[in-house]
Amino acid sequence: MNPPRLLDNAAEHRFELHEDGAVAGFAEYRIDDGAMRFMHTEVDRAREGQGLGSELAAFALDEARRRGLRVVPACGFIAAFMQRHPHYQDLLDEGSRRDFKA
Numbered sequence: 001m002n003p004p005r006l007l008d009n010a011a012e013h014r015f016e017l018h019e020d021g022a023v024a025g026f027a028e029y030r031i032d033d034g035a036m037r038f039m040h041t042e043v044d045r046a047r048e049g050q051g052l053g054s055e056l057a058a059f060a061l062d063e064a065r066r067r068g069l070r071v072v073p074a075c076g077f078i079a080a081f082m083q084r085h086p087h088y089q090d091l092l093d094e095g096s097r098r099d100f101k102a
Contacts (some may be wrong), residue, residue, distance in 0.1 A: 006059040015060040017043075017052055025052050027060045027078065035093045036064040037072040057081040061088045072096050 009016050009026075017025040025043035029036050038060065043053045057078055064071050070093035073079035082088045089097075 006056065008063060015056060015063065017056045017059070019047065019052075025056045027056055027075070029060070031069065034068075035070040035072050036060075036067075038075040038078040041075050041077040053077060054081060058085075061091060064091055070094075070096075 005019070006015065006017050008014075012026075012028075013030060014026045014028045016023050023044075024047050025041070027041040028039040030039060031037070041053060041057065043056070058081075060078070061071065061082070065088075069091075071078075071082075071088075071091040072093050073082055073096060082092070
């Protein structure tokens with residue numbers, strides 16, 4: 001049985017995307033006051049341009065929604081992803097909503 005491709009590594013406070021037995025990308029987060037604050041997102045340079053970052057961002061935002069958490073997109077990648085995918089903008093916390101350029 002293969003391990004999950006996308007998972008929440010709660011011990012490291014990050015969502016991970018695995019390919020070929022290795023971490024190909026991750027999105028670091030912190031949870032406080034009912035909000036998931038995305039701090040940094042990174043995809044292995046050798047795998048950039050394959051849509052992995054978008055797949056990871058969608059997974060992370062879907063997980064925030066499932067948990068009933070608001071989102072603070074402190075990470076530029078997550079903010080840009082949310083700008084391109086307005087159906088995630090309802091997750092924005094109030095402070096981020098004011099600053100968010102949709």
